[in-house]
Amino acid sequence: MIAAVVWVGVKANTIKSALDSAAGLVPQLKQEIVASDAQSASSTVMQLREYTSSARQATEDPVWTLASVVPWIGPNMSAVSEVSRSADDVASLGLIPLVKVYESLNWDALVPSPSGADIEPLKIAAPSVASSAYAVRASSDRLERIDTTLLLPQVAGPLNQAIDELKQASSALSSAADAASIAPAMLGAEGPKNYLLVIQNNAEARASGGIPGALAVLTLEDGRLSLGAQSSASDVGTFTPSFPVDLQQQQIYSTRLGKYMQDVNLTPDFPTAAGTAQAMWEKKTGQRVDGVISIDPVALSYILQATGPVAINGPELAVVKSAGLPNELTGSNVVQTLLSDVYAKIQQPKLQDAYFSGVAKEIFSALSKGKGEGKALVAGITRGAEEGRILLWSATADQQSVLSKYSISGSVSGPSVSPAQFGVYFNDGTGAKMDYYVKRTVQLIKECPADGYEQTTVRVTSTNTAPRDAATSLPAYVTGGGAFGVPPGTVQTNIVVYGPVQATVESAKVDGQRTPFAPYIHASRPVGVVSQQLTPGESRSVDLTFGKIVQHTEPNLVVTPTVQPVKDVILPNENATCGDR
Structure with missing residues (x-):
């Protein structure tokens, strides 16, 4: 019995050392891929595979396998075995094939040129990228099924870290696989x-x-x-x-x-x-x-x-x-x-x-x-x-089905929209080109829950930075010249805010005072619209509060891209102070 315990301890050290060594090579591999150093990346992947293979073999030892059914310690050993198997699958079925096809891709050759981009390597690589994506996704799913409530902190911590990293890798590889599957046809490989x-x-x-x-x-x-x-x-x-x-x-x-x-x-x-x-x-x-x-x-x-x-x-x-x-x-x-x-x-x-x-x-x-x-x-x-x-x-349904998974599709519903997504969009009501002068910030404020549901306020602050004499100093084509009922120099904007699916838009305020708004529904998402006018130098904040939010995930925000950098428009989320309830 003592010998078996000692043997298990030796194997545990072997597994830990091998997995630590493999993890230590990941940053190096990322740098080599970013630098397009395919030869070094291939060498690094083979070293990484040696470590993951060693860890996997250790978990397949008969004594280790027998100990995995022992109450209390068994679930921890089983979890370590799953991590080792997943790491080895990712290395052998995911990284090695991926690096091999990466060597064949010449990014400069994919750029359009008078003689045409060389799309053939991308077509050849597509099956390998899809296979790699599947292997990583399967490993990620397998680890997520482990019940971490039965695990020691020393095991649960690295397991959760591995799950997070595999999720990121799985997402990136799935995107690459999707791109490789439709890009050749969309680039005209099968006809103009x-x-x-x-x-x-x-x-x-x-x-x-x-x-x-x-x-x-x-x-x-x-x-x-x-x-x-x-x-x-x-x-x-x-x-x-x-x-x-x-x-x-x-x-x-x-x-x-x-x-x-x-x-x-x-x-x-x-x-x-x-x-x-x-x-x-x-x-x-x-x-x-x-x-x-x-x-x-x-x-x-x-x-x-x-x-x-x-x-x-x-x-x-x-x-x-x-x-x-x-x-x-x-x-x-x-x-x-x-x-x-x-x-x-x-x-x-x-x-x-x-x-x-x-x-x-x-x-x-x-x-x-x-x-x-x-x-x-x-x-x-x-x-x-x-x-x-x-x-x-x-216009090709199969291609659009792939595009709809990603933000490049610009969809307000479907797989590209996260569960707790808010959208803030701007439509000019001036009939002119004054939005060049409007600076905006948008922020989500998580309010205190009400009736068991989440509540969130969307705050849109806008400033008209046009010169005070914009009515006369700017061309009439820019100001609109009052042709649509908006005084020259003033900016009119319809602010359109979308909430998450099944939520409701509860109220609207301008600078803290309640204001009328138009409520709608689009794709099962609540929509609130507020029209706003700003004279030169004027700044106002519009708040639209959404309730009955059933999603408990962290909310995110999509906004109309403006002249401003997006990072300057979207402010970090803020949480209201709710106190004890």
């Missing part, structure tokens, strides 16, 4: 794909970012990118009768959603906006596009940081060159140029449209020529997508 490119103008807010301005058809074929027909939202015209939109959204946002291209994204639900935009484009031009891509000038700045400056010298820009706008656009000047300077220096809307179209042509021409470093470009596009500045919709 045409996408309607919509550049949203954040100077005039719409729920998903800004009013659609410049439009173009973006064609992808075997990784080659080309920009086809260019137009503007105003050129698409008015549709009577309007395109049908579901009744819930029509009640909130009116039939304008289906009447004007400029208003398709009054709704924050991008699949709705994109599907309508596709139908409008087909009705206007006869061309049915395969999807819709939306991007804003801030995201363009991220792309220009990767490609470097682009010269503005197209023949179609000759008329506006004399306006004194920059001869080249960079990541530093493109936002101010497109959202402010162009209106100050070019008065005619048609020439403004020409400038926007010319800029889009030059930027995507740089992309089509493979200008810029691959990883930097991927990083810029990823950042834009994470901030909601790049949105993507596919």
Whole structure:
């Protein structure tokens, strides 16, 4: 008996040492992957596998297995066995295949170029990435099924840490597997794909970012990118009768959603906006596009940081060159140029449209020529997508089903929406370009529970930073000139706030005083709308309180991407002081 106890102790030390050594290699492996050092990463993974294999073999020892059924200590030993098996499965079935295909991927070769991006390695890698994702997900699920209430703290602590790390790894790998499964076809590997490119103008807010301005058809074929027909939202015209939109959204946002291209994204639900935009484009031009891509000038700045400056010298820009706008656009000047300077220096809307179209042509021409470093470009596009500045919709159902899992889909319902998600969206009511001057912060305040339910207040603070003499110092095209009943220099905004599914919107306040609001329902989510006007220099806070919240997870927040950095808009959550109850 004593010998068996000693033997188990020896095995326990072996397992602990092996798992500690394997864990110690993980940061090194991450650094090697980030540095694209595939050879070193492969070597590190093989060392890691040696350690996990050693730990697994130790747990399969007959004495260890027998001791695992002993009351009290048995569950702890079984948990250690599961951790060891999972670690070895992750190494052998997850990491080793993944690193092997990673070696074959050349990020620069995936960047569009005149000869086309090399998509074949991505197609070849897709099954291995999917297999790796499955192995890690299975290991994560297996560990989550362990009852930690029976475990010693020395075992439960590392187990919970392993579960958290595997969840993160599983999420990342599942995303990679999904991307690898649809990216080749969407990049034109199976035939050319045409996408309607919509550049949203954040100077005039719409729920998903800004009013659609410049439009173009973006064609992808075997990784080659080309920009086809260019137009503007105003050129698409008015549709009577309007395109049908579901009744819930029509009640909130009116039939304008289906009447004007400029208003398709009054709704924050991008699949709705994109599907309508596709139908409008087909009705206007006869061309049915395969999807819709939306991007804003801030995201363009991220792309220009990767490609470097682009010269503005197209023949179609000759008329506006004399306006004194920059001869080249960079990541530093493109936002101010497109959202402010162009209106100050070019008065005619048609020439403004020409400038926007010319800029889009030059930027995507740089992309089509493979200008810029691959990883930097991927990083810029990823950042834009994470901030909601790049949105993507596919008309192919299977592809859209995958996209709907992620925030890049811009959906207000479905798998991409977390259980306790709030959404704050802004729609311009000025009919002008004054949102360039509005600074906002948004914060969630968790109130004291009521009647057994969670309560949360969404606080939106807005400031009109336009100059005091904006009515006369800014162009009428920027202020609106009072054409829609809003005094020049004043900004009118419809603030639209979504709560979690099945909750209710209880009340609204402006600067602490109760105010009327319009309550709606969209996709089983409560919606509250408050209209607000701000004169130059004026600041106000709008609070919308949601109750009957059944979700007990930590709430999160999605907001309309504006000219401001998202990190400056979304403030940390705050908890009310509730006291003993």
